[in-house]
Amino acid sequence: MSREKILAAVAKNKPTLTPLPEIQDFGNPYSDLVAQFTSVLTTIGGTAVEVRNWEEIQQYVQTHFAGRRMVTNLAPLADMAQQSWLTSDPHSLDDVGLAILEGQFAVAENSAVWVTEAEMGQRVTPFIAETLALVIKKSAILPKMHHAYAQIGAVEYGFGAFIAGPSKTADIEQSLVLGAHGPKSMVAFLID
Amino acid sequence: MNHSEAADKFNKDFDRTTWHDETLWWVRQKRDRAAFAIPEWEDLRNMASQIKHNVLSNLDTYLIEFEKNAKANGITVHWAADAHEHNQIVLSILKEQGIQQIVKSKSMLTEECHLNPFLVENGVEVIDTDLGERIVQLADEPPSHIVMPCIHWKKEEIGVLFHKHLGTPEGCADPSTLTLAAREHLREKFLTRRVALTGVNFAVAETGEFVVCTNEGNADMGTHLADVHIACMGIEKIVPKRKHLGVFLRLLARSATGQPITTYSSHFAKPREGQQMHIILVDNGRSRQLGREEFRNSLKCIRCGACMNTCPVYRRSGGHSYHNAVAGPIGSILAPNLDMTKNADLPFASTLCGSCSNVCPVKINIHEQLYSWRQVLTKSGHSPTAKTIGMKAMAAVLSSPSVYRFSGKIGRLTLSNTPFLVNNSLNPWYKQREMPEPPKESFGEWYKKNRK
Structure with missing residues (x-):
C-alpha cells in the first residue's frame, strides 16, 4: 500500500517538530474601507457602484444590461429575473448574460468578495455568466485577508470562493484581456 | 542537451533574448510594487x-x-x-x-x-x-x-498557431481577438467534457x-x-x-x-x-527530499515563479533550457532530487547572486541550496565533465606556489603577445566578454621589488 509507504517515509524523514507561528491580523490601515475596496477593484478591471437601496440596483441593471438573460436568487430582485434556473442543468446557464448574487463580505486590501455555494445558487453561476454582479453590504467590507478568515471561522460549506474582478488573462505577451473564460465584466453593488 | 547548450541556442537570437529578459523583469517590478505596498x-x-x-x-x-x-x-x-x-x-x-x-x-x-x-x-x-x-x-x-x-x-507566432488550429484570420496578432477565439474554442470543451x-x-x-x-x-x-x-x-x-x-x-x-x-x-x-x-x-x-536536511526547505515552495522572474540566468536562457517541469532557480533545486544524473547541470545554471532567495515568499534559501547541490553532485561524481577537468587543473595550479607563479607569468605573456591563442571560439570565457589589459607583473613580483 502506497499510503503506508508514504506515511512511513515522511515520519522517518521529517525534521524535529517546530511550533506554528501566531497569526496576527496586522490591523486596519484604511481610513475608508469602501474607498479602498473601490480603488483596488477599479485597477483590476471591476466596477464598484454605491447604491442606497434595491431600487437603485434595479435601475442600474435596466440601464446597463437590458435584453440579457438574467438570473438571481435575491428576493428583492425576484421580479426581474427567472427562478427556474436554480434547479436546471448547470450547462443550461451557458447563455446567462447577467448573474446577480450576494457576496457575504468583501476584503478591502484586494477587493476579493467571499461567495459560497449558498449564495451562488449553482456553483457554476458566478463563473459562466457574461457579467457577474455581486451585492455587498458596505458594512461587510473587512480590511485584510486575516479578518476574512476570522469571519469565515469554522463554518461548513461545500464550495466557496474569493472572487476579485472579472475573469482575466495576460498569457499573450502580458497584454491584459478581460473575459478569459468567465465573466467579461464584474460589478460590485455596495449597498447601505 | 544540457542547460548551457540549450541556453546557447536560446541566445542565438539576441533581440528575442533581450525581449524575454525585459518581459520577465517587468513582471518582477510589478511584484516589487505589490510587495512594497x-x-x-x-x-x-x-x-x-x-x-x-x-x-x-x-x-x-x-x-x-x-x-x-x-x-x-x-x-x-x-x-x-x-x-x-x-x-x-x-x-x-x-x-x-x-x-x-x-x-x-x-x-x-x-x-x-x-x-x-x-x-x-x-x-x-x-x-x-x-x-x-x-x-x-x-x-x-x-x-x-x-x-x-x-x-x-510572441503574439504574431500565436496568431499563426491559432490561424492553423482555431481558424482565426491570417495575420491576426491582436491579444483580445486571439483570447476571444480561445474562449469560444474552450467554452465548447467545458460544456461537453x-x-x-x-x-x-x-x-x-x-x-x-x-x-x-x-x-x-x-x-x-x-x-x-x-x-x-x-x-x-x-x-x-x-x-x-x-x-x-x-x-x-x-x-x-x-x-x-x-x-x-x-x-x-x-x-x-x-x-x-x-x-x-x-x-x-x-x-x-x-x-526523500524531506530527509535531506539542506534541501528539505525546497518543499516549502508555493509555485509563484518569483524566483524565475528575477533570475538573470532564467531571464536570458528561457524555461525550456532547464529541461524540467519546474524551471528556474527553484526547479534547479527540486530537479536533482528527481534524477541526479539527468539534472546535474541545473544547480550550475546560476550566478548564485541570491536574488531568488530575496524574493521568495516562503523564504527558501534557494541560492544556498544551489551551492550545496553543486557540492553534493561533485562529490558523488555527477558534476559536468568540463567543469571537473577545469577544477582539477585549477586545484593543481593553486596547490603549488611555483606552478602558480609560472602559470601567472605564462598567462600575462600570452594575453599581451599572443591574445589569439586564448581569445578564440574554443574558449567559452571569451563569449560576450572583453578581457582586461594584463598587468606587466604580478603582485608578488611587485611586492618583492618594492619591499623596503
Missing part, C-alpha cells in the same frame, strides 16, 4: 516560512488529518508513491467512467508526472484549458514557466478542503460542469488550518504577477450533488 510584507514571509516548516515537521499527522476530513466531506482520497502510480490512478478513474476526453486546468504536478503523454498513449484526449497552456499544447511543447506557460511566445482535472494550491488539514487559484476561471468552468473532478497534489501542499490560507493568499499572487490576489481562489470542500470528487496525494520523491 504591504508594510508587513517581511512579517508575512516569516510567518509563511514558519507555517511551512511546521507542516514539514508534522507532515504525516497533517496528511492523515486531511485524509480523514476530506473523506468525511465525501471526497475519495488516493495515494500515489510515484508518477507512474499517479498516472495509473487517473487512468483507472477515467476507465471506470468509460471516459476518453477530459479538460484540465494548470497543474505542475501533472507536468512533473508527464500525465498528458501517458493519457494520450492510452487513448485519452486531454484539453489544457489555461490559455497559456493551451497555446503550448497546440504547439506540442511543454510550458516554459510555471505561472506564464507561453511567456517565450464530463471529467475535469485540476491541480491544488493549498489543502487544509483542519477542514479537508483544498484551494485552487486561477485568474481565468478555467478550473471552475471545468469542475462545476463536470460529473467527476480529479484534483492532483504533491503531499507538501498541506497547510494546517484554514486561517493559514490568509497568509498564503496575500503572498501568492503578489509574488507571482504583482496582483493583490488571483481573480478566483476557489475552496473545494465537498463534491457538488451528484458529482464525484477525487484527490490524489502524490509523493514522487518528496519524502
Whole structure:
C-alpha cells in the first residue's frame, strides 16, 4: 500500500517538530474601507457602484444590461429575473448574460468578495455568466485577508470562493484581456 | 542537451533574448510594487516560512488529518508513491467512467508526472484549458514557466498557431481577438467534457478542503460542469488550518504577477450533488527530499515563479533550457532530487547572486541550496565533465606556489603577445566578454621589488 509507504517515509524523514507561528491580523490601515475596496477593484478591471437601496440596483441593471438573460436568487430582485434556473442543468446557464448574487463580505486590501455555494445558487453561476454582479453590504467590507478568515471561522460549506474582478488573462505577451473564460465584466453593488 | 547548450541556442537570437529578459523583469517590478505596498510584507514571509516548516515537521499527522476530513466531506482520497502510480490512478478513474476526453486546468504536478503523454498513449484526449497552456499544447511543447506557460511566445507566432488550429484570420496578432477565439474554442470543451482535472494550491488539514487559484476561471468552468473532478497534489501542499490560507493568499499572487490576489481562489470542500470528487496525494520523491536536511526547505515552495522572474540566468536562457517541469532557480533545486544524473547541470545554471532567495515568499534559501547541490553532485561524481577537468587543473595550479607563479607569468605573456591563442571560439570565457589589459607583473613580483 502506497499510503503506508508514504506515511512511513515522511515520519522517518521529517525534521524535529517546530511550533506554528501566531497569526496576527496586522490591523486596519484604511481610513475608508469602501474607498479602498473601490480603488483596488477599479485597477483590476471591476466596477464598484454605491447604491442606497434595491431600487437603485434595479435601475442600474435596466440601464446597463437590458435584453440579457438574467438570473438571481435575491428576493428583492425576484421580479426581474427567472427562478427556474436554480434547479436546471448547470450547462443550461451557458447563455446567462447577467448573474446577480450576494457576496457575504468583501476584503478591502484586494477587493476579493467571499461567495459560497449558498449564495451562488449553482456553483457554476458566478463563473459562466457574461457579467457577474455581486451585492455587498458596505458594512461587510473587512480590511485584510486575516479578518476574512476570522469571519469565515469554522463554518461548513461545500464550495466557496474569493472572487476579485472579472475573469482575466495576460498569457499573450502580458497584454491584459478581460473575459478569459468567465465573466467579461464584474460589478460590485455596495449597498447601505 | 544540457542547460548551457540549450541556453546557447536560446541566445542565438539576441533581440528575442533581450525581449524575454525585459518581459520577465517587468513582471518582477510589478511584484516589487505589490510587495512594497504591504508594510508587513517581511512579517508575512516569516510567518509563511514558519507555517511551512511546521507542516514539514508534522507532515504525516497533517496528511492523515486531511485524509480523514476530506473523506468525511465525501471526497475519495488516493495515494500515489510515484508518477507512474499517479498516472495509473487517473487512468483507472477515467476507465471506470468509460471516459476518453477530459479538460484540465494548470497543474505542475501533472507536468512533473508527464500525465498528458501517458493519457494520450492510452487513448485519452486531454484539453489544457489555461490559455497559456493551451497555446503550448497546440504547439506540442511543454510550458516554459510555471505561472506564464507561453511567456517565450510572441503574439504574431500565436496568431499563426491559432490561424492553423482555431481558424482565426491570417495575420491576426491582436491579444483580445486571439483570447476571444480561445474562449469560444474552450467554452465548447467545458460544456461537453464530463471529467475535469485540476491541480491544488493549498489543502487544509483542519477542514479537508483544498484551494485552487486561477485568474481565468478555467478550473471552475471545468469542475462545476463536470460529473467527476480529479484534483492532483504533491503531499507538501498541506497547510494546517484554514486561517493559514490568509497568509498564503496575500503572498501568492503578489509574488507571482504583482496582483493583490488571483481573480478566483476557489475552496473545494465537498463534491457538488451528484458529482464525484477525487484527490490524489502524490509523493514522487518528496519524502526523500524531506530527509535531506539542506534541501528539505525546497518543499516549502508555493509555485509563484518569483524566483524565475528575477533570475538573470532564467531571464536570458528561457524555461525550456532547464529541461524540467519546474524551471528556474527553484526547479534547479527540486530537479536533482528527481534524477541526479539527468539534472546535474541545473544547480550550475546560476550566478548564485541570491536574488531568488530575496524574493521568495516562503523564504527558501534557494541560492544556498544551489551551492550545496553543486557540492553534493561533485562529490558523488555527477558534476559536468568540463567543469571537473577545469577544477582539477585549477586545484593543481593553486596547490603549488611555483606552478602558480609560472602559470601567472605564462598567462600575462600570452594575453599581451599572443591574445589569439586564448581569445578564440574554443574558449567559452571569451563569449560576450572583453578581457582586461594584463598587468606587466604580478603582485608578488611587485611586492618583492618594492619591499623596503
